[in-house]
Amino acid sequence: MVAPQVEICIYGADVICASCVNLPSSKDTYEWLEAALARKFPNQSFHITYVDIYNPPEDENKQQFSQRVIEEEMFYPVVVINGTVVGEGNPKLKSVYNELEKYGFSSANT
Template structure:
């Protein structure tokens, strides 16, 4: 499973008091790495510096989403002030589906 976090060096203006995108990425790596025995791949994308053709980058630049934006295997699971419960719920659901 791939956890991809899109963010920027500057904290989202609408997310005052929230951790930075990079802090959120590091925190997710640490917590999820300890919680799950399954292989998780973590990717961080600074959408302001991104040069690739990526619809998520375009959407963030067009202010369609708050950042950090967290994806699980290409599906958005949380944005802005990221909550661990939402992320773990999405991972658990995916693990349950793959176990069937």
């Protein structure tokens, strides 16, 4: 089965979240997650984007969600897959994998 195109957005900022001082930066998490997903789900199509919550792109949905992260004081980075929040602050790979499997992704190990 071919998985549909999935959009993964990592919302964060250059400044580390006050509650996340000892955790990796948002950009580090983005790079780590991109590499981990490419290893876990090789040859499966997903689009991963880093969004700076203080300087979001022109996309209205990304601007609105960036504002939500700020207003609701969410722990960032916030990982969103096709509109579903799957992790905040220190996202767990298992949660991200489980969400992608709902879209038909299958592990390289299966």
